[in-house]
Amino acid sequence: MSWLCLVEYDRAESRIQLLIAMASSCTQLCLQCRRFLCSKTVASTWQYCTQVRHCIAVTRVPTKILNGSFIIKGNPTTTQAKQRWKQQMFCYSDLAAKHLATQVKEDKGVEEASTAEVVPYKSPSLPIRDALLATESQMSLDLDAAAEFSALEVISDEEAVRISVPSAIPPASTSLRDYVDKSETLSKLVQLGVNLWKLEQRPNVGSMLLRLNFNTDVAPRLLFLKEIGVEDSRFGYIITHNPFILTESLEHLQSRVNYLKSKKFSSETVASMVSRAPYLLNFSVKRLDNRLGFYQQQLNLSASSTRNIVARLPRLLCGSLEPVKENLKVCEIELGFKENEIQHIVIAVPKVLTANKRKLTQIFDFLHNIMKVPHNLIAKFPQVLNSKYLRLRERHLFLEYLGKAQYDPTLPNYISLDRLVSLPDETFCTELALATLEDFCLFQKTL
16 A cells, blocks of 8 residues: 555656646746747837838729739829829838848847747848849839830720820919910910900900910911001001901901992001901991991981091991980980081091090080080081090180180181190190290189
């Protein structure tokens, strides 16, 4: 019995020693693993992965990592995609270099701190610089391969839509000056003397000018104006006031010039009319014919008289007829002129037809009611109706102050209405008032 107990005791003791040895080995192993896990290598590896995922999210190019090399899915066909690809690859290269450098430092620390039983962590077979150069060379090869496209290569509609072509001119602006350097048409118009700042204030005119081609749209119209006798110096004035002449067909322009010449307007007269009334050639032949017929019938004028007033004031063919009709009624009803007197006034001063109604009645009231000039004398000198009211009033009051306000041609010391309003101040004082200019200036201060 005692022998059996001794045997069992020895067996128990050997088991306890074996367990103690196993526990010691496990403790050593745990300490080594803890030292390795607490190093900066794992932290840097996790940080590297996080940065890679952030770089992918920023560049938004689908990628995957395979065996330490970066493969980009898809074929970048645009400059923008290529730039994003380069940005991503440089980001990967920078992160890879930092990560490899951190791993080498940590490996050295682990080798120095670990015991002989711990197997050291092996660094990659390539050095850091070689790995970085290899990555950049691989990236450059991929970029060169992706950038080689043929002009005849067939691409899909989706790829064609994604291609972005930089615009030569600003896409939107509130002023035409931003387009002058980019647009040949605008730069040539500026050289011709066109005021673009006036045109850009008109709706849709700026966009219309940008769509025009100078060689096919503008130059033929300018040559046409040159052929009919318009001077080069008037091109800027005509286009500034009527840019739509650049969109009129040459056939229509020529037909309107031919119509005016058929009505016995000379070539010089047509050129002068177009230069002073830029919108003249924008109206159809039918409208021009109706306007000429209106003035001839309304005023009972002959053909030559009608041509005379239209040639002197060509905007009569361009403007509205309502102001003309109203002024004719004012002259007949309110001012009391006879038909033949109105006819004489219009032939002498066509601007009466388009004059301001208030100004016309104000001048007539002063002439007829204050100066006591009869209708027939006003009709004989109709230029007085086109004069300035202030000048007429000041000179009449000065002559009245001197006792020389005599406008009746049958009486002595007669003063003509025409000379009263047309002479300059100095001549008026010396020839009509027989006074000095200083006296007239002092009298004006008393008014």
